[in-house]
Amino acid sequence: MSNKPYYSSVTKKIIMSLMGLFLVTFLVVHLTLNSFLLFSNNLFNAGAHFMGTNAFIQVFQWVLFAGFAIHIFYGIVLQIQNWMSRPKGYKKRASMEQSAFSRYMIYTGLLIFIFLIIHLGNFFFVKMGWAGNGIPLTSNGEENMAQLVRSLFQHGGYVTFYVIMFLLMGFHLDHAFQSAFQTLGLNHKTYWGFIKGLSRVYAIVVTLGFVIIPLFVYFKIV
Amino acid sequence: MDLKLKIWRQASPTDKGQFVDYDVLDISPDTSFLEMIDILNDKLVEKGDDPVAFDHDCREGICGMCSMFINGHPHGPEAATTTCQLHMRKFKDGETIVIEPWRAKPFPVIKDLIVDRSAFDLIIQEAGYISVSTGGTPDANAVPIKRENAELAMDAAACIGCGACVAACKNASAMLFVSAKVSQFALLPQGKVEAKKRVKEMVAKMDELGFGNCTNTYACEAECPKEISITNIARMNRQFIGAKLG
Ligand code: HEM
Ligand code: SF4
Ligand code: FES
Secondary structure, three states, X not given: OOOOOOOOHHHHXXXXXXHHHHHHHHHHHHHHHHHHHHOOHHHXXXXXXXXXXXXXXXXXXXXXHHHHHHHHHXXXXXHHHHHHOOOOOOOOOOOOOOOHHHHHHHHHHHHHHHHHHHHHHXXXXXXXXXXXXXXXXXXXXXXXXXXXXXXXXXXXXXXXXXXXXXXXXXXXXXXXXXXXXXXXXXXXXXXXXXXXXXXXXXXXXXXXXXXXXXXXXHOOOO | OOEEEEEEEXXXXXXXXXXXXXXXXXXXXXXXXXXXXXXXXXXXXXXXXXXXXXOOOOOOOOOOOOOOEEOOEEOOOOOXXXXXXXXXXXXXXXXXXXXXXXOOOOOOEEEOOEEOOHHHXXXXXXXXXXXXXXXXXXXXXXXXXXXXXXXXXXXXXXXOOOOHHHHHOOOOOOHHHHHHHHHXXXXXXXXXXXHHHHHHHHHHHHHHOXXXXXXXXXXXXXXXXXXXXOHHHHHHHHHHHHHHHO
16 A cells, blocks of 8 residues: 555545535434424524524534535545546446435436535525525514525526425435435344435435425425 | 347457447247347347347356446346346347446447446456465364354355446446455455455456446445345455554
């Protein structure tokens, strides 16, 4: 082995899976806060206020961005290496993958990334005062994130885009969750079926959770 | 039965190569796939043409030589079967069969369907060995081994190094092969001495040779003629984490 700094394929995958699982956890927190909108605007605003002011969360959000950046960086590096390892492809290749979504991880990933940028542009950048006209205020002068969100979810086009993006993220998650366990070596025949099942349930619950909120707002159910 | 073959012909490693169509007629369904190509080659030789070059040795599913990508699958469409154990009754009369060599950067084509799989040998040379003390022959039964581990090691050792896992993988990753080799040693007391060094060096060699990164598509397990389990990959990853941490 040479002495030059070298990250093996397995090391890269392990870093990616840890960042991925971190993002998986983050999505649950994010979904929980979003779901407050189904109950009341005040609850949602209180949640947003807590996230926007709590010192721990303030520090943590930069850790989160770093996590995203590392996951995306290695995702792209691995994919380029993988393309290079088969310079000439097959004329006829059956689909042999045991999960169809595993074939499209780089594409679903990159689409999530595009969504992320737009999403940050809509909310985070507005909140930081870097874009838009600022956050609307409630009658007692507090930031009204709920109203900002609701106004966006009035646009059919935006809601459609949002729903499609989350379906794609669901495909990413369905493969990702169990994949991370395998990468970390946590595959044992007695509980592997459970992890695969959990991966699917997680992907479905998270996707549905994110998707019903804009649909409920658009169709004036909440 | 009559068949149309589309076979990759490439005269040398540097030749561009192309698919050539052949008709083979009146093949018995009980012919093995390699025998079917033997029949074609006899015809080609009679005509004074160059026969299709392909690797084979044991023709009984144990040597791992018969690498061929048949109709989109390594070793053809039948599960848990090497090309030499595949029979023409698995195909339909009049079917077109596409036959290609393994495609992966570390497995360059030598001629037609023959690829150079020395990359696997280089990985084994790197660390696929155990230390044995010289002196009198030890009693085989003196080393206690858990039955479960003996079984798992035996399952891993069933790998014949055929390269179908690499051929099948969309990333041309060699993780199934390497993990089978790492596992067969790691599970037995004899393999413990070099365990940490072995997993790190074999992974490093695999990367250096240009195999891709595993993204857990599990195509390898589905296509492996010896049904090597992806739990070996998980075991190798555990071993790797352990070796790096301590
Ligand atoms: C909500 C955001 C995301 C979450 C929760 C997430 C989660 C995960 C997880 C857990 C894995 C499995 C890691 C492993 O087995 O080692 C994974 C794999 C992957 N992700 Fe993401 N990811 C997200 C966004 C992205 C983005 C933005 C990209 C952009 C390129 C991306 C690209 C990939 C790729 C290429 C893989 C490799 C496939 C594999 O190893 O299974 N992901 N993701
Ligand atoms: S793991 Fe299976 S497919 Fe890969 S080389 Fe060994 S026997 Fe062949
Ligand atoms: S020729 Fe030996 S395994 Fe097929």
